[in-house]
Amino acid sequence: MKTIKIFFILTLLCQNLYLKAQITIRDTESNENISFVELRDLAGRILGMSDENGIVSKDVIEKIEKGNSNDILIYHMSYKPLQIGKNRLLEMNSINLTRNIIMLDEVVVSSNSKTTSFLVLKGYFRSYNIIDNQLKSYADGMVEYLYPNSSKNDILIKRIQERSFLLPGGKGVPALMNINIVGPRIPDMNLTNESAAKTYSFFDNENQDYFLFAKNKTVRVNKIPLENGKNAILQEISYLTAEDKKVVRRFGNESIHEYHNESSVYNASDSTEISLENLIYHKEIRKFKMKGKNDERFQDVEDVGEFFVEKVDYLQEKPKGFSRFTGFNGFSNYSSKFWEQNSAKKLYNPLPDAILKSLNNDIIELKNINR
DSSP states (O other), X not given: OHHHHHHHHHHHHHXXXXXXXXXXXXXXXXXXXOOSOEEEOTTSOEEEEOOTTSEEOHHHHHHHHXXXXXXXXXXXXXXXXXXXXXXXXXXXXXXXXXXXXXXXXXXXXXXXXXXXXXXXXXXXXXXXXXXXXXXXXXXXXXXXXXXXXXXXXXXXXXXXXXEEEXXXXXXXXXXXXXOXXXXXXXXXXXXXXXXXXXXXXXXXXXXXXXXXXXXXXXXXXXEEEXXXXXXXXXXXXXXXXXXXXXXXXXXXXXXXEEEEEEEEEESOSSGGGOSGGGEEEEXXXXXXXXXXXXXXXXXXXXXXXXXXXXXXXXXXXXXXXXXXXXXXOSSBBOSSOHHHHHTTOTTOOOOOHHHXXXXXXXXXXXXXXXX
């Protein structure tokens, strides 16, 4: 009898430990699980994300437990943000989020033509790079992305105005890893379904994006409510998760890729209408560990990039002034305070407080060549 009691107690303890080993994030109204929810510390770093089933893994929970942030920020663009004390969160088995009714900015679209050879997206971008808890670089600006009517040609970029900020001194990762402002990829129509999350084969070999190393990807396509009673489409893609960590060695550097996620909002009522013409907003997150050739330890690196579409143009001839270079520019080049105008965008969210503080106090703006 004593042996049976001990076995029963051990079983209960194991069940309790298992329950605490993960947290489920749910929709308050529907009780459905929410995929790809960001969990950040007060410094603005992403500690982890819920997976495609809305589960926060044991590894993420352990990272939160070992961290020095007293509060954790829970964020998903379709829901109202939530801040929870770390100790309280570690005692929870589930977290409920409330839907956020959003508004979309109007995008100007020029008339289409049967002879169109190029599509141009014009808008505002902002990107930042965090290394070992410290904001390393920040850039924002007005850009144009040129999309050819052929998958054989590259997506090109033209920088119209731009600000560049960099942390002075110190040792950082190679320039290639500094900031990447590659524009939204052409939507893959194989991904535009509204069924449960599925895994698909990776993009074809023509895609040479340096950061895309995953062999498959997980996709969620959901309708999100708008203030006018209609719906928009949110497409979320996970190219790589923490469970599928990928080790890459290149140019003497070694990196361990942990996350690569994209979120795109389309002004469309159905997933079959997803296209670049209907794109409103795009966000991309990359998180990895990086070690240079002569470094003794890995650095934690996080890249976040956003793009807000303002205008769509159809062109018959290829315009001049576009480039393949999408990295950190190394200088500012602007003639107006474009960042103030774009802060009024409907889907614009202020930077995390710690990142905004570092932007204003720690890193410096590089010379504006138009001054």
